[in-house]
Amino acid sequence: MDFLLDNRLVSQDAHVVKEAVDQYKLFLPSHPDAQLLITQYTPELARILAKADIKPNRVLSVFNLLQQAVHVPQKKLTSEQLTKVPPVYSVTPDGENRAKVEDADAILARISYYPKSGEQVEKVEHVDRVGNVTSIDTYDCRGFLSRTQTFHRNHALATEQYFTADGTEACLNIFMNNDQGQLTNTVCRVMNSRDEIYEYDNLEQLLGITLDRYAKEQDGVRIYTNEAHIIPTDITISPIG
Amino acid sequence: MIYFVDFSMPEKKSGIEHAELKRLALFRDHGMAARLLTRDYSPRLHWNLNEAQVSDAESMNMFDYFQGALAAASQPLTMNDLRFPANHEGLDIQWHEDEGRFYVLQNGQLYRRVSLFAGTQQVSNVQLFDRFGNLYRVDQYDCRGFKTMEQYYSQDNKVDMERYLHLDGSPAIIRYLKNDAGGNEVDSRYTLLDYQGHDYDFDGMKTFLRFYLDEVAKHDPQVSVFISDRTMIDDWSISHMTAKAYKVLHLHNSQTVDANDPAHAALNYNYAYALHNLQDWDAIVTATQKQTQAVKDRFKPKIPVFTIPVGIVPAATLSIPHVPMAERTPGKVIAVARIANEKRLDDLIKAVHQARESVDNVTLDIYGYENSEDNFAEPKKIKKLIKELDMGDVVTLKGYVPNLTPVYNSAQIFGLTSRMEGFDLALLEAVSHGVVGLAYDVNYGPAEIIENGKNGRLVDLGNWHQMADRLVKMLKNPVRLQEYSDAAYTSAGRFGAEPVWNAWVQLLIDANSKVADKEG
Numbered sequence: 001m002d003f004l005l006d007n008r009l010v011s012q013d014a015h016v017v018k019e020a021v022d023q024y025k026l027f028l029p030s031h032p033d034a035q036l037l038i039t040q041y042t043p044e045l046a047r048i049l050a051k052a053d054i055k056p057n058r059v060l061s062v063f064n065l066l067q068q069a070v071h072v073p074q075k076k077l078t079s080e081q082l083t084k085v086p087p088v089y090s091v092t093p094d095g096e097n098r099a100k101v102e103d104a105d106a107i108l109a110r111i112s113y114y115p116k117s118g119e120q121v122e123k124v125e126h127v128d129r130v131g132n133v134t135s136i137d138t139y140d141c142r143g144f145l146s147r148t149q150t151f152h153r154n155h156a157l158a159t160e161q162y163f164t165a166d167g168t169e170a171c172l173n174i175f176m177n178n179d180q181g182q183l184t185n186t187v188c189r190v191m192n193s194r195d196e197i198y199e200y201d202n203l204e205q206l207l208g209i210t211l212d213r214y215a216k217e218q219d220g221v222r223i224y225t226n227e228a229h230i231i232p233t234d235i236t237i238s239p240i241g
Numbered sequence: 242m243i244y245f246v247d248f249s250m251p252e253k254k255s256g257i258e259h260a261e262l263k264r265l266a267l268f269r270d271h272g273m274a275a276r277l278l279t280r281d282y283s284p285r286l287h288w289n290l291n292e293a294q295v296s297d298a299e300s301m302n303m304f305d306y307f308q309g310a311l312a313a314a315s316q317p318l319t320m321n322d323l324r325f326p327a328n329h330e331g332l333d334i335q336w337h338e339d340e341g342r343f344y345v346l347q348n349g350q351l352y353r354r355v356s357l358f359a360g361t362q363q364v365s366n367v368q369l370f371d372r373f374g375n376l377y378r379v380d381q382y383d384c385r386g387f388k389t390m391e392q393y394y395s396q397d398n399k400v401d402m403e404r405y406l407h408l409d410g411s412p413a414i415i416r417y418l419k420n421d422a423g424g425n426e427v428d429s430r431y432t433l434l435d436y437q438g439h440d441y442d443f444d445g446m447k448t449f450l451r452f453y454l455d456e457v458a459k460h461d462p463q464v465s466v467f468i469s470d471r472t473m474i475d476d477w478s479i480s481h482m483t484a485k486a487y488k489v490l491h492l493h494n495s496q497t498v499d500a501n502d503p504a505h506a507a508l509n510y511n512y513a514y515a516l517h518n519l520q521d522w523d524a525i526v527t528a529t530q531k532q533t534q535a536v537k538d539r540f541k542p543k544i545p546v547f548t549i550p551v552g553i554v555p556a557a558t559l560s561i562p563h564v565p566m567a568e569r570t571p572g573k574v575i576a577v578a579r580i581a582n583e584k585r586l587d588d589l590i591k592a593v594h595q596a597r598e599s600v601d602n603v604t605l606d607i608y609g610y611e612n613s614e615d616n617f618a619e620p621k622k623i624k625k626l627i628k629e630l631d632m633g634d635v636v637t638l639k640g641y642v643p644n645l646t647p648v649y650n651s652a653q654i655f656g657l658t659s660r661m662e663g664f665d666l667a668l669l670e671a672v673s674h675g676v677v678g679l680a681y682d683v684n685y686g687p688a689e690i691i692e693n694g695k696n697g698r699l700v701d702l703g704n705w706h707q708m709a710d711r712l713v714k715m716l717k718n719p720v721r722l723q724e725y726s727d728a729a730y731t732s733a734g735r736f737g738a739e740p741v742w743n744a745w746v747q748l749l750i751d752a753n754s755k756v757a758d759k760e761g
Contacts, residue, residue, distance in 0.1 A: 086439040108442045128429035129444040134417045150402055152395045153420050158402065159393060176375040177396045186371035189326075199326040201372060 001218045003037035003060065004240070005225035009052070010042040021052050027224070027240065035060050037223060039207060039231050043122070043140045043147070044114060046074065062207045062231065065214055066171065067146065068164045075143030078119045079111050097122075114141055140165075156183050160203075173203050208232040243268065243466040243749070244278045244457065246475045250289045250300070253610040253641040255579060257470050257493050259666050260551035262293055264745075267553055269299070271742055276301050278457065278467075280450055280474060282405065284365065285358070287315075288384045292643070303453045307433055308389065308405055308413045318386040319362045320355055350374070358384060399426070450478035458484035464756040466749065468526070473511045480521035485759050487752035490515045491526045493551070493663045496536060500661030500684040501702060503535035516540060523755055524748060528552075528664035532685040545751055549744040552669035552690075554736045563675055563730055564650045566723045572602035572716055575652040575676070577645060577667035578659065580620045580638070581612035585658040585681075587626050588705040592656070594630045595709035600716045603635070605656070608648065610641040649674035653722065654715060655697075658705070662686035672696060673733035677725040679711055690736075696728035 004027050008020035024036055036059045038045065045061055064070045079091045079099050089108065094100040101109040101124075112123040124137040133151060140146040144165045152158045152175075160173040174187040185202040192198070200206045208231045215221040215235050223230075223237045230237065245261045254262075261277060268275035277295060279286065282304040290300050297312040305311045320343055325332055333346040345353035354368040363386065369378040376398060381390040388410065393402040405414040412434050419429040431443040433452070443449040458465040465486040469479050472490065479488050492512060499506035508516055515522065525546045527533045533548045574593060578584040586607060593605045611620035620638075627636050642648065645667070655671040657680035662668075664686035672678055672690055678697030680687035681704075691697040698715070700707040715722050 083438060084435065084440040086441055103442065106444065126430070126432070126442070128417055128419060130419060130421045130427065130429050132417075132419045132429060134419070134430050135415075150393075150417075152401055153399065153418075154395070156396070158395070174371060174377045174393075176371055176373065176377050178373050183396075184373075186373055186375065187369075187377065196327045197324065198328045200328075 001221050002031040002034040003221065003223045004031075004034055005037040005039065005223050005227055005230060007038055007040040007227065009036060009054075009059075010038060010040055010045060010048055017048070017052060021054065023240070024054075031224075034224075037225075038062065039211075041147070043138050045141075047114065047117075047141045060214075062211050063162070066207060066210045067162055068170070069140065069142075069144075069146075072140070072142050072144065072165045074141075076118075077121050077139060077143035078113075079121060082111075082121060082124070117141070160185075171203065171206055204231045208234075211235065242461050242463050243273075243275045243468065244301075245275065245468045245470050246278045246454070246479065247280070247471045248474050249279045249281045249283050249302075250277065250286060250293055250295065251283075252285065252289050252292070254293075256551075256664075256666050258293075260493065260664075261470055262295070263551070263553045263666070265295060265299060266555075267738055267742055267745070270738065275299065278454075279303065280446070280453075282390065284381055284383050284389060286384075301457065303450065304405055304414065306453065306456075307436060309407050310383070310385075310387075310389070313383070313385050313387065313408055315384075316386040317362075318364045318382060320357075320364060323355065323364060323367065325353070446474075447477045450475060451481050451483075454478055454482050454486070455484040458482065458486045464753050466752045469515070472515055476512075476515040480515065480518060485756055487523045487756050488521070489524045489526055489748070490519075490522045492532065492536070493528075495532070495661035495663060495684055496539075503532075503684065504539055519544060524751060526748070527685070529685040529689045531689070532663070535684070545748075547744060547748050549748070550689075550736055550741050551664045552666050552736050553738050553741050554669065554673045554733045555738065558673050559734055559737065561674070563727070566653060566719060566726050569653050570604075570651050571653070572600060572604055573652045574603060574605045574654045574656050574679075574712070575608065575648060575671070576605065576656045576658075577608045577671070578657075579609040579612050579641075580607065580623055581614070582619045583660050584609075585660055585703075586623055588658040588681075588703070588708070589656045590623070590626055590630065590632065590636055592658075592705040592708040592712060593635065594632060595706065596712040596716070597635065599713040603712065603716065605632075605636045606639050606648070606652070607636065608639045608642050608645060611638075645670065646674065649676050652676050653726075654679050654712065656708070656712075657681065657687055658708070659683060660702070665690065669733070669736055672729040673736070675726040675730045677715060677722060677729060679708060679715070681708075690732075692728070692732060696725055696732045698725075 004024055006020045008016045011017050027034055038061045041063050049056055049059055085101060090102050091099050097113040097115055099111040100107050107127060110125045111121060113119045114122045120141060121139045125133055126135045128134050136149045137145055138147040145163055148161045149157060150159045157175045162170040164170050172189045173185050175183055176186045178184040188200040188203045188206045190198045212234045221235050223235050224240045226240050247261060250258060265275055265277060277300045279302045286302055329347060335344045337344055343355040351370050356365045357363060358365045364382050367380040368376055371377050376394050379392040380388050383389040387408060389406055391404045392400050395401045400418050403416040404412045407413045415432045417430040418426055421427045428445050431449045433441040467479050467486055468489045468491050469475050470491050496509055496512050496516060497503050497506035498509055519542050522544055524544050525536060526549050527536060528551045530548050533546045536546050576586060576589055580586060593603055596603050611617055627633060649671050655668060655676045655678050657668055661683055668678055669690050678691040680691055680699055681702045682688055682699035683702050688699060691699055693699045698711045700711055
């Protein structure tokens with residue numbers, strides 16, 4: 001199977017997305033079964049594909065593989081359907097595509113909705129009593145909690161947890177400083193269904209292993225790409241055209 | 242159900258914890274269930290409870306409650322039981338005797354550090370390091386043998402976040418530690434996860450504790466009575482409960498900073514908030530009639546004030562064989578008090594120093610843990626004084642000793658120089674073992690226990706010269722000392738269990754009636 005790795009598809013810039021789609025169309029005649037491969041975390045991928053009129057089965061997201069979310073049906077998830085918000089808290093609109101969660105007068109969280117989605121929850125930003133963002137929950141546009149991030153005291157990213165659609169932790173990433181003093185993903189930790197722990201240097205390494213494992217189940221996988229930065233993989237990589 | 246609310250049950254207990262344990266035993270002996278409700282997370286809690294002979298059924302820790310670990314089975318976890326990542330092979334495990342912990346190396350680099358509970362082979366905590374040598378997490382294990390908490394660290398080695406775990410390893414509570422606008426570390430948020438299907442946020446420990454107490458009361462089929470034993474940590478939470486409950490303010494010490502001026506002196510900061518908001522309480526308990534009257538006179542509360550001694554002398558103690566003074570260590574004076582400023586142990590040391598000019602075999606043993614306040618300022622002061630007076634061979638700091646019965650049976654005099662006392666359990670215990678009390682006459686406990694000139698002596702507050710004189714007179718008159726001791730044994734009978742139990746029954750009757758009224 002051939003893959004065209006092109007993260008431009010999930011760009012926020014519509015022109016860039018169009019370029020990626022056009023290139024994919026040019027690629028297809030010579031590789032009729034080819035799928036687009038996305039290695040970037042994109043919780044709104046399903047919306048992007050629908051907008052670009054690309055069938056989901058033509059795209060493989062490594063994060064979907066990791067999160068066991070390749071085939072997840074669309075589910076409505078509004079703030080009322082965020083079942084974990086206790087009924088004693090109030091959820092009130094707070095501008096376009098936004099709402100806030102309050103207990104009496106204290107703001108506990110801010111909710112963002114996917115634009116033009118009928119208030120499908122995109123993010124919940126939890127705040128503490130001194131105004132710090134303590135954690136951010138990101139929801140996949142198909143309606144499940146996909147990622148939770150927490151932050152250091154200096155507001156830098158501290159941890160990232162990715163979840164499967166049924167809420168199981170897919171991996172936990174730790175962010176600390178490297179020997180140059182730069183914030184880096186220094187540990188990626190996974191627990192499998194047998195409660196065995198695996199630790200990797202970083203998330204990229206885990207994504208590469210995830211992709212390699214998938215490739216082993218297929219026949220003759222090749223990746224075509226012109227991207228300079230790709231995840232570490234054993235799969236043969238070729239430039240496009 | 243009646244609940245005694247405290248922060249924990251530490252290994253080294255103060256008078257409040259000892260009072261709670263006696264009260265718990267009293268309720269147990271009378272076939273009425275009572276529970277010790279503790280607030281703080283403590284991996285050693287269940288060992289401490291076990292040592293204090295408190296069963297799982299008699300205790301409810303807040304973290305255990307939400308972690309689903311109130312009655313978890315004990316399965317000691319050793320180094321051999323720890324599981325390291327399956328894809329990391331060839332780890333080099335080294336025991337460092339000097340530090341009492343294991344180092345786990347990967348390719349020569351520190352990967353894990355494993356500490357054990359002192360004196361055991363049980364894993365206490367595991368420190369995790371990343372490939373750049375950063376300590377990024379500490380996993381804390383409960384003494385019952387399961388991982389109970391993960392502490393996540395910041396780049397500058399401070400705790401950022403704590404995740405308290407269910408028994409299956411899933412998070413139950415997350416505590417965030419952040420800086421406020423002034424740069425001070427604060428508990429900025431607690432999140433209780435998936436509790437009965439919902440996530441609850443709390444802006445600090447006070448609101449979290451209130452939620453817990455409300456949950457306990459809501460799930461209690463009986464009338465819930467909450468005794469605020471550690472008022473400084475639980476007064477707001479108990480008084481702001483929304484569930485139906487009977488709330489009791491227990492004064493374990495003087496309510497004023499100058500105990501001997503209860504009518505005018507500033508309020509003891511431990512009780513100030515509660516005393517200024519008595520409308521939020523249903524009853525007050527003090528240990529002595531004198532304190533009850535002082536509270537009534539000053540605050541004119543519209544709620545009942547019950548006098549219930551915190552000291553209970555068990556029937557078995559009342560019938561123990563008496564140890565004559567001649568069989569005790571001659572000149573042995575003891576003090577049982579934590580080494581803290583308000584205990585004025587420097588006065589007692591100076592009194593003993595002066596007494597030695599007349600009686601050369603006087604010695605002083607001080608039993609109690611060292612108060613850590615102001616970087617152990619008071620213990621440092623006491624040690625300095627002992628050195629200055631050249632009393633190193635005379636005064637011995639014995640530390641905290643759980644069982645003092647052998648000490649009581651070999652001492653002759655119990656010295657007490659506190660500025661204030663709500664009661665003083667140790668004095669009563671000593672007196673019940675025939676030790677002669679010699680104390681400052683301060684409000685409220687000493688005069689209740691020492692019948693001046695009968696089973697001991699009271700001297701003026703702060704007058705350690707007078708205390709020294711009394712000490713000399715007692716030790717120079719063995720006949721009189723024996724009479725005091727005989728009277729001490731007898732006087733303990735006033736603190737038998739039944740009068741104390743009857744007083745609690747009166748409080749419970751009031752609770753049932755008041756909570757019934759609340760229910761309309």
